[in-house]
Amino acid sequence: MTAMLALRSLAFGHHGRALGAPVSLEVRAGEIVALLGPNGCGKTTLFRTVLGLIPALGGRVDIDGTELLATPREAIARRVAYVPQAHGGVFAYRVDDVVLMGRAVHVSAFAMPSQHDRAAAADALARLGIAHLASRPCTEISGGERQLVLIARALAQQAQVIVMDEPTASLDFGNQRVVLREIAALKARGVAVLLSTHQPDHALAVADRVALMRAGTLQAFGPAAAVMTAPALAGLYGVSEAEVARSVAGLSATPG
Numbered sequence: 001m002t003a004m005l006a007l008r009s010l011a012f013g014h015h016g017r018a019l020g021a022p023v024s025l026e027v028r029a030g031e032i033v034a035l036l037g038p039n040g041c042g043k044t045t046l047f048r049t050v051l052g053l054i055p056a057l058g059g060r061v062d063i064d065g066t067e068l069l070a071t072p073r074e075a076i077a078r079r080v081a082y083v084p085q086a087h088g089g090v091f092a093y094r095v096d097d098v099v100l101m102g103r104a105v106h107v108s109a110f111a112m113p114s115q116h117d118r119a120a121a122a123d124a125l126a127r128l129g130i131a132h133l134a135s136r137p138c139t140e141i142s143g144g145e146r147q148l149v150l151i152a153r154a155l156a157q158q159a160q161v162i163v164m165d166e167p168t169a170s171l172d173f174g175n176q177r178v179v180l181r182e183i184a185a186l187k188a189r190g191v192a193v194l195l196s197t198h199q200p201d202h203a204l205a206v207a208d209r210v211a212l213m214r215a216g217t218l219q220a221f222g223p224a225a226a227v228m229t230a231p232a233l234a235g236l237y238g239v240s241e242a243e244v245a246r247s248v249a250g251l252s253a254t255p256g
Contacts, residue, residue, distance in 0.1 A: 002029045004064050004192035005050070005080075005161050011058030012042070012049035013216070018057050019045060020216020027161070027192040032183060034203035034224070035196040037213035038237055043196040044085070046213075047165050050194070051082055063161065077105040081154035083164040086147035092137035095149050099124055102156035124155040129178055144170045151179060155186075162186060164195035168202060180206050200233060200248045212236050230254060 003026040013019040019042040027033045035043055048054045050061050052068055061068040063079050081102070102124070103117035113121075125131045128148045133141060138149060147170055154162055167183070168176045176199075183206050186193055197203055203210050203224060210228055211221040214236055220227045230241040230251045237244075241253035 002064070003027070003062070004029050005163075005194060006062040007050060007059070008062065009059035010046075010049065010056055010061060012046050012054065013057055014045065014054075016057065018216070020213075021218070022059050023213075023218055024059075025211055025218070025221055027194045029160070029192055030187055030190045031209065032187050032193040032195070032207045033209045033211065034207035035194070035211045035213060036198070036200060036203055036228075036233075036236065037196075039198075041213045042216040043213060044165055046216075047082075047163050047194075047196065051080065051163060052076065074105060077157075077159075079159055080161045080163065081157040081159035083150050083154045083162065083167050085165050086143050086150060086170060092139045094134070095130070095136050095138055095141065096121060096125065096134040098138055098149050099152045099156050102153040105157065120158065121152075121156045124152040127155065127182055128152050129175075144172060144175060147171060148175060148179070151182070155182065159191070161192045161194070164193065166196050166198065168197065168199060176202070200228060200244075200251075204228060204248070204250060 005027040007023050007025050009022040009024055011018050011022045023046060037043055045054065049056050063071060099121040100113055103113055103120060106117060107113055125134055128151060130145065130148050133145060138146060151167055168179050171179060180202060183193055207224045209222060210224045212219040212227060212232060219236060220232060230244045230253050233244045234241045245251050245253040
C-alpha cells in the first residue's frame with residue numbers, strides 16, 4: 001500500500017526544545033494508525049507539527065510522497081483534514097455552516113458553495129446523527145456535540161488523509177460507536193487515518209497498526225495485536241498488568 005502520510009525522523013517540541021526522540025512512522029492508504037500515550041506525552045504537539053501548525057525541529061513530513069514544506073497550503077488542505085480536540089466556541093456559527101467550512105478548499109475564490117458542497121456537508125451531518133443540530137449555534141450545543149461537528153467538518157472535506165486528535169473524547173458510548181464506525185468507513189474508502197486516543201479498546205477495534213508514545217518518544221510501533229499487550233500498556237500508563245487486563249477487553253495479564 002502507498003504511504004499517504006510519512007513522518008521521517010520528525011523532531012518536534014516547543015520553543016526550539018525537542019520532546020523526546022525523533023519519530024518515524026507511515027500511514028498507508030486505507031490504513032488506520034492509532035497513537036496511544038499518557039497525558040502530556042506529546043501527542044497533540046506531534047499532530048500539530050505533522051500538519052505544519054508548529055515548525056518541525058528536524059526531519060520531515062511527506063504527504064503522498066511530497067514534502068510538506070514544499071507543498072502549497074491549498075494543496076495540503078485538499079489532501080489533509082484535521083479533527084482537533086473540541087473546545088468552547090467563540091463565534092456563534094451555525095452547525096451546518098461550520099461543517100460547510102470543510103468544503104472551503106473546493107470552492108473558488110469569491111464563489112458560493114455549490115449544491116454538491118452543501119450535499120456533502122448535509123451527508124456528513126446525517127452520518128454522525130446530528131442533522132437535527134444543523135441550525136443551532138455551535139455556542140449553544142454540548143462539548144460532545146461540538147466534537148461531532150468537528151468530525152463532520154473533516155468528513156465533508158473528503159481528504160485523502162485525516163488526522164484526528166482524540167476524536168471520541170467527551171462522547172457518550174453510543175456516539176463513540178458512531179464515530180468508530182465512520183472511521184472504519186474511511187478506511188474502506190482508501191483514506192489514511194492517523195488518530196490519537198486514550199481508549200485502548202478503540203484502538204483494538206479499528207486500528208491496523210498502533211504506536212505507543214511516552215515522554216515524546218515512540219516505545220513501539222507495529223500491528224495492533226502485537227503491540228497492544230498487557231505488559232506494554234502497563235508500562236506505558238504506569239499501572240499493573242492486572243489492571244490493564246480488567247480494563248481492556250481481549251487482553252490478559254502475563255501469567256505468574
